[in-house]
Amino acid sequence: MEPVEAGRSRAVLAGASRRWVRGLPWALAFVLSVALLPTTIVVLTADYGLNGAVAGGLAVAQAAPLLLAVVRPLQAWYVVFLGDVAGALALLSVDFEERLLWPFPPMELVGYVGLCLALGLRERRRTLVLVWLATAAANVGLGFAAPHGFGARELLFTILGGVALLLGGVLRDRYEVQRRLAEQENISEAERGRRTLLEERARIARELHDVVAHHMSVITVQADTAEYRLRALPPDVREEFTSIASTARESLGEMRRLLGVLRNEEAHGELVPQPGLAQIGQLVEATARTVGPVEFSPCEAEVPEAVGLSAYRIVQEALANVVRHAPGAATRVSLSVDGPVGDGDDPDDRAGGDGGGRGERLTVLVVNGPPPRPRDGPLEVGGTGHGLVGMRERVRLVGGTLDVGPLPAGGFRVAAHLPLTEKDFT
Numbered sequence: 001m002e003p004v005e006a007g008r009s010r011a012v013l014a015g016a017s018r019r020w021v022r023g024l025p026w027a028l029a030f031v032l033s034v035a036l037l038p039t040t041i042v043v044l045t046a047d048y049g050l051n052g053a054v055a056g057g058l059a060v061a062q063a064a065p066l067l068l069a070v071v072r073p074l075q076a077w078y079v080v081f082l083g084d085v086a087g088a089l090a091l092l093s094v095d096f097e098e099r100l101l102w103p104f105p106p107m108e109l110v111g112y113v114g115l116c117l118a119l120g121l122r123e124r125r126r127t128l129v130l131v132w133l134a135t136a137a138a139n140v141g142l143g144f145a146a147p148h149g150f151g152a153r154e155l156l157f158t159i160l161g162g163v164a165l166l167l168g169g170v171l172r173d174r175y176e177v178q179r180r181l182a183e184q185e186n187i188s189e190a191e192r193g194r195r196t197l198l199e200e201r202a203r204i205a206r207e208l209h210d211v212v213a214h215h216m217s218v219i220t221v222q223a224d225t226a227e228y229r230l231r232a233l234p235p236d237v238r239e240e241f242t243s244i245a246s247t248a249r250e251s252l253g254e255m256r257r258l259l260g261v262l263r264n265e266e267a268h269g270e271l272v273p274q275p276g277l278a279q280i281g282q283l284v285e286a287t288a289r290t291v292g293p294v295e296f297s298p299c300e301a302e303v304p305e306a307v308g309l310s311a312y313r314i315v316q317e318a319l320a321n322v323v324r325h326a327p328g329a330a331t332r333v334s335l336s337v338d339g340p341v342g343d344g345d346d347p348d349d350r351a352g353g354d355g356g357g358r359g360e361r362l363t364v365l366v367v368n369g370p371p372p373r374p375r376d377g378p379l380e381v382g383g384t385g386h387g388l389v390g391m392r393e394r395v396r397l398v399g400g401t402l403d404v405g406p407l408p409a410g411g412f413r414v415a416a417h418l419p420l421t422e423k424d425f426t
Helices: 019-047 052-063 073-091 106-122 125-143 153-229 235-262 265-271 277-291 305-325 387-398
Strands: 294-297 331-338 361-368 401-406 412-419
Touching (some): 019 052, 019 106, 052 073, 052 106, 073 125, 153 235, 277 294, 277 305, 277 331, 305 331, 305 361, 305 387, 387 401, 387 412
Antiparallel strands (some): 331 361, 361 412, 401 412
16 A cells, blocks of 8 residues: 555555565455456356357456556556446346346456455545446446346445445555654654764763863963963063963863853753763762662773763763663673774774774773563663763764673673774874
8 A cells, every 4th residue: 555646557555565465466356357257257148148259348348457456446447347337238138037136247246346445545535536426326327227126236336336445545544644654753763863963962062172171271371371480481482372372262262152052051060070980980889779789890090081081971871771771680880991902893883983903992891681570661761862872972082992782691781992092083
């Protein structure tokens, strides 16, 4: 059941996801054509007494187009409808028993119902209404020439055709609603992912400002006080220090103006000093009070502030996932400084940077096992909104690698490798 606006040459149910559903219209059309073609000839000749050649021509006109109905149901309807009306007029030329159905024998009813169902699955509502009106007009019009009277059973052609048209239209509309809902969900999911990415990047930019602003302020103060701290500075050197201080102040001003665009009314708490490796222990303790004991292996190494901040945020998000999805699970947090860690050639495990075996790296490892008992749902319905997207952005920021995924025995593993040397940031 593809959209009405789709290409008219496509088969009915061509948009179905399952192969057997896509082949079902062809199978039904073939069975109807093969069954109705000889049946129509036999019934028209043996029961109604119609000439064999005429019966054969009518049978072909009424049954063969059912195969065309799979691809072009409206065109097939023109042929079948005219064949059915012609057959009713042809039966007026013979004397048949009153018990036999007229103007449309049973085999014509079966074929026409199948055709109307294909029309309902494919055509617009306006077309379906016009088809039913034409069907009713022909049925009632032929009733005035009925050889044995005209009653309710002679209206089966109109009634059953209308039911088939209505059923097909309802199924098509239901499919359209489901398809549009699925498309909207995909669009919404993509928008949520994009919004999460932008929010995390904005948050990183705000935090980097707080990190870099400190160093820029130190540069400004040192350059401004150089002439007082260092004696006998040549005039050109003094002017150079003055220029450095002025440039640093301008840079700070530009950063603050840009930060004003990124900050919002809810971001006041982010003005405090940014956390690093030293604060991860406090984060682990807070998590342990919520979900139970957490094994922690700290690292006392001096690392760049951007690396420490990224490590803190990665551990924060990983522990938040433990609280939400595996409360009570055995959890281990490990920080260590080691040498190069592989080539980072796997694109699925990399968050950015070339990571190609250069310099020392900080390894951040958060591993949790399966929860001790299954839960009906997560402990928290809503999270921070960052998740793996935020982790990857953090790692990309410093040119490291990220490896995340479920464990074979249950649980989850987050491993980030963050470069410590300045050349690895390039």
